[in-house]
Amino acid sequence: MKYKYQIIFLGSLGDLSEEIRTLFFEKVKELKLPIDSFVVIDDKNFQSKYLGKQPSFVFYFGDKEGNFKNVDLVDRLIKDGTLILPIYYNKEFFGTEIPKKLENQNGLLYDPTKKDKIINLALESFGKLRQTRKIFISYKRDESTSVAIQLYEALEKNNFDVFLDTHSIKQGEPFQDELWHRMSDCDVIILLNTPEFLTSRWCKEEIAEASAKKIGIIQLIWPEHKLDSTSEFCFPTQLYASHFEMEVFNDKNRSKLKQEFVDELVMNTESIRARNLASRQDSLITEFTNFAFSNGKNVTLQPERFLTEELGENKRRIFIPIIGIPQSIDCNQHDELRREINEFNIESIYLIYDDVRIREKWLKHLDWLNDYLDIKTLKKQNFNKWLQQN
Structure with missing residues (x-):
């Protein structure tokens, strides 16, 4: 470099x-x-x-x-x-x-x-972490609404972009599609594991979805309840009555966590956000590399965490893993690689990303941008087909 x-x-x-x-x-x-x-x-x-x-x-x-x-x-x-x-x-x-x-x-x-x-x-x-700091709060409305709103407000105050269904989905939007879309673009999930949380089909699917996409989960386990379901990227915390104001933990409208615990949670969220990034990049890089090798491509992982494909005559293609949903600003920022890597003639740069659960209207928007921007995007479901044809 x-x-x-x-x-x-x-x-x-x-x-x-x-x-x-x-x-x-x-x-x-x-x-x-x-x-x-x-x-x-x-x-x-x-x-x-x-x-x-x-x-x-x-x-x-x-x-x-x-x-x-x-x-x-x-x-x-x-x-x-x-x-x-x-x-x-x-x-x-x-x-x-x-x-x-x-x-x-x-x-x-x-x-x-x-x-x-x-x-x-x-x-x-430096672009080594996303400037958007996205958090998703997963909870059961009839058990933990007041705590969910409390955490939403605390995280927003600390410059996080927080998704909470009651505050974040506009009227007229398809509720479940938008929920999955926002989850796919988050850095950390804060899951309020109340006694009846896993009786909801959607709550179970949220855990499964987060596990599949390797999103870090901070799981808060309610008093008198236990950890029933987890994932490889779960960070569980057992709550007790003493964590709650007035030790009230079973009133969906009145329960509140003590401020010192909320402050500590915000700090842990900041730490886990960065830690989880590397594992998600690893997963995306590994999947793309496996398809590349199976199609006879010569790709190399560079120390700066992007992939290069040697094309001969001192030419390269570059593939950069993007966590979450690519934005047009990502295309502009990564165009700087053309100036940074001066020893090779860069033919093209692609941002590779996991498109699972991203809404169709946004995928069409990214496809449209590919017609106008020098930096292109390449979705995971097309890795094999694209590598076969290119």
Whole structure:
């Protein structure tokens, strides 16, 4: 790869910045990304290492005393259009702890329980995690409506795009089709496993569907109930009366989880979202590779988690696994590979994706985009046929 991703640490550095750095590379390893595709820059090596035209993300750590550091470097980064995340410590003192040059940046109030969010913001900016952070809440209406709404509101507040049937499906839409469509595009499912949850045919199918698509499930098991059904990607938590306000857990309209548990759940959701991405990519890559080999294609998995097919005469085709539903913005972002991989003549780039349960109207839209965009999409059900013909 010609380009490297620049992780830049500026401001008042210390124990927190070192911890964020360590956690960042732990997450990179978890996502099975090559460590050497990232370069770490701080004020000591900035002049020798920083390249203005490389993808970059800056963690700027504020100072509680207002002794701002590296302001000259911040000025250069702003002119380069680099993404900068100011991190401050007291809710009322952003203007005191962060230099004026960064007052228009959307800063993050430091919370020790939300370090995963700090890391994921950087990975999202590099396209290593989806910028849309989609969560699906699965529940039985006549048992856990109040808790489902409570979690919906808490996750929305923390910048997740949350699907809850009562809030997310427009009138006039085919209910079950839209539900499956939204599930296929989510990162994590939060399943409220109440005593009668599995008596519903649809609830059982949701577990089966999530398991088949390898979507991570955070399963909350109600008090006086047990884990009856699980999947390979299930993260179960047994609830007790003490987890609920006033220990009321069996009233669909009044039951509420305690706030400290909800905060912890949001944090775990952030962590599992990233962890689950690699396993879903693995599944898609393996399926495509098996079809490619069976059709005599010479494909190779690159460290950056995309596949290349050698066509001879220094030409390549590239196949990039997309988790969830491809968007037109995915096509634009991945067109950058043409500039990054300069040692080969790239004939074409395809985004490969699992089309199961995606609504027909959206599949037709993706097919229509293929007629107009340089970056094409290729659905899983067509892998074998396409490889036979191309």
